Amino acid sequence: MDISDIxxxxxxxxxxxxxxxxxxxxxxxxxxxxxxxxxxLQALTRVWVNERGAAELLPWPRDGxxxxxxxxxxxxxxxxxQMTGDMDPKxxxxxxxxxxxxxxxxxxxxxxxxxxxxxxxxxxLHYLSTPALLERLSETExxxxxxxxxxxxxxYLSSFLGSFPQNLQNLNDTAGGISMxxxxxxxxxxxxxxxxxxxxxxxxxxxxxxxxxxxDGEVEVERGExxxxxxxxxRDLVEKGEMELV
Amino acid sequence: MxxxxxxxxxxxxxxxxxxxxxxxVVPRQRLESLNLLSGPTPTLRPPHRAxxxxxxxxLLKRQRRANILPPPWLLPSSLERILRxxxxxxxLAFSPPPPHPHPITSRISPTDHISPPFLxxxxxxxxxxxxxxxxxxxxxxxxxxxxxxxPEPDRVRGLLRDLREVRMSKMRGSVKGxxxxxxxxxKMTGVGAMEVSEGxxxxxxxxxxxxxxxxxREVARREREExxxxxxxxxxxxxxxx
Numbered sequence: 278m279d280i281s282d283i284x285x286x287x288x289x290x291x292x293x294x295x296x297x298x299x300x301x302x303x304x305x306x307x308x309x310x311x312x313x314x315x316x317x318l319q320a321l322t323r324v325w326v327n328e329r330g331a332a333e334l335l336p337w338p339r340d341g342x343x344x345x346x347x348x349x350x351x352x353x354x355x356x357x358x359q360m361t362g363d364m365d366p367k368x369x370x371x372x373x374x375x376x377x378x379x380x381x382x383x384x385x386x387x388x389x390x391x392x393x394x395x396x397x398x399x400x401x402l403h404y405l406s407t408p409a410l411l412e413r414l415s416e417t418e419x420x421x422x423x424x425x426x427x428x429x430x431x432x433y434l435s436s437f438l439g440s441f442p443q444n445l446q447n448l449n450d451t452a453g454g455i456s457m458x459x460x461x462x463x464x465x466x467x468x469x470x471x472x473x474x475x476x477x478x479x480x481x482x483x484x485x486x487x488x489x490x491x492x493d494g495e496v497e498v499e500r501g502e503x504x505x506x507x508x509x510x511x512r513d514l515v516e517k518g519e520m521e522l523v
Numbered sequence: 524m525x526x527x528x529x530x531x532x533x534x535x536x537x538x539x540x541x542x543x544x545x546x547x548v549v550p551r552q553r554l555e556s557l558n559l560l561s562g563p564t565p566t567l568r569p570p571h572r573a574x575x576x577x578x579x580x581x582l583l584k585r586q587r588r589a590n591i592l593p594p595p596w597l598l599p600s601s602l603e604r605i606l607r608x609x610x611x612x613x614x615l616a617f618s619p620p621p622p623h624p625h626p627i628t629s630r631i632s633p634t635d636h637i638s639p640p641f642l643x644x645x646x647x648x649x650x651x652x653x654x655x656x657x658x659x660x661x662x663x664x665x666x667x668x669x670x671x672x673x674p675e676p677d678r679v680r681g682l683l684r685d686l687r688e689v690r691m692s693k694m695r696g697s698v699k700g701x702x703x704x705x706x707x708x709x710k711m712t713g714v715g716a717m718e719v720s721e722g723x724x725x726x727x728x729x730x731x732x733x734x735x736x737x738x739x740r741e742v743a744r745r746e747r748e749e750x751x752x753x754x755x756x757x758x759x760x761x762x763x764x765x
Contacts, residue, residue: 318561349560378559395525466730472636481627489707490737496708506708
């Protein structure tokens with residue numbers, strides 16, 4: 278499977294309803310009908326930076342963001358192909374600008390998808406193990422993860438697992454209270470920025486309930502303020518859109 | 524095909540983000556509005572100023588089709604005031620970031636959750652005396668690609684270097700605050716993107732190391748509190764430690 282296959286698959290994917298869409302997490306709920314390119318660029322940038330910063334796989338954007346962005350790029354490339362027909366030096370420079378921008382969008386999407394693939398590769402069984410985690414993957418990613426795990430398991434079976442006793446052949450044993458399936462470190466530290474909340478006062482302060490070694494506490498993070506915290510303490514706030522990773 | 528990079532943005536990726544910042548250009552040539560993916564660009568008509576994303580401004584600058592107006596905070600006088608603030612007024616904390624240009628009102632608006640690089644913190648009408656999130660990259664990029672547009676480029680270069688050194692030592696010093704106090708959340712108010720990118724490995728390494736060393740102590744404390752708290756919910760317990 279290649280990036281272009283995933284990108285192609287995305288185009289044909291039906292646009293799901295956003296399970297997290299309850300108003301405040303969607304900064305652009307107001308112009309939901311026709312998402313502007315600028316809003317999509319901002320959303321795409323945010324999901325990319327978040328995904329690059331987090332150790333675990335974040336939920337796939339269910340509002341069709343990636344599909345929309347891919348379609349936009351496709352249309353723009355068609356436009357470029359039309360414009361290359363008439364080689365007038367004046368449109369030539371416009372063409373360079375348009376192509377540069379398309380490359381920037383393509384980089385964002387490619388890096389975003391590759392980051393997700395690397396996380397799926399690292400903990401394939403973990404993400405396949407519960408429906409809640411599986412929900413975070415896009416359809417193509419589920420197909421990729423399943424196939425990946427199948428190939429790996431078959432390879433293990435034929436190379437060494439097959440000669441083990443039957444009861445030692447599992448890859449997902451939880452005997453002895455220790456699960457064989459390893460997941461990402463959910464308590465790993467992250468840099469997050471407060472984006473603002475509507476819950477506390479008018480200043481948009483976000484309250485982080487943090488767990489420390491010597492005591493738990495609540496810390497008020499102002500809008501635009503960057504803090505270091507444990508990922509598990511801020512995960513919900515990031516998913517709600519009140520914070521972002523930096 | 525999987526991305527072979529660690530979590531967290533690399534300096535190259537930070538620079539890529541920085542190129543989305545808006546800057547103000549003075550065009551030297553006409554350029555009609557272009558329908559880009561991120562929306563139409565303004566029609567460029569000399570000598571009218573226009574806001575453009577940095578990547579596009581650089582493209583125009585390299586072809587001598589436009590000049591870039593440096594943001595007010597990049598002027599030597601402003602940088603000197605910020606440096607004085609960093610060294611004298613608050614020798615431990617970073618100087619504060621620029622105020623958010625779109626306050627949260629009772630009406631839900633698309634600007635509520637907007638953040639750098641999409642805030643207009645480096646246009647010609649941005650506030651002086653505040654270092655925006657992408658200050659270091661933006662300063663370096665402008666000095667490299669448009670040094671003839673920046674007044675006193677050598678002095679600016681020197682001031683940026685001084686600021687960087689002062690702030691790097693603060694970044695290293697902030698590790699002392701990572702020791703479990705304040706509920707394990709430590710503030711880095713005013714930190715810049717490149718500084719986060721550079722300091723991430725060290726700071727998160729210290730944080731995770733301390734967490735692992737103190738994990739047995741933390742578990743013991745939590746169990747003790749659970750017993751003392753009795754039937755009360757865990758949320759009430761947490762309030763005591765505020």
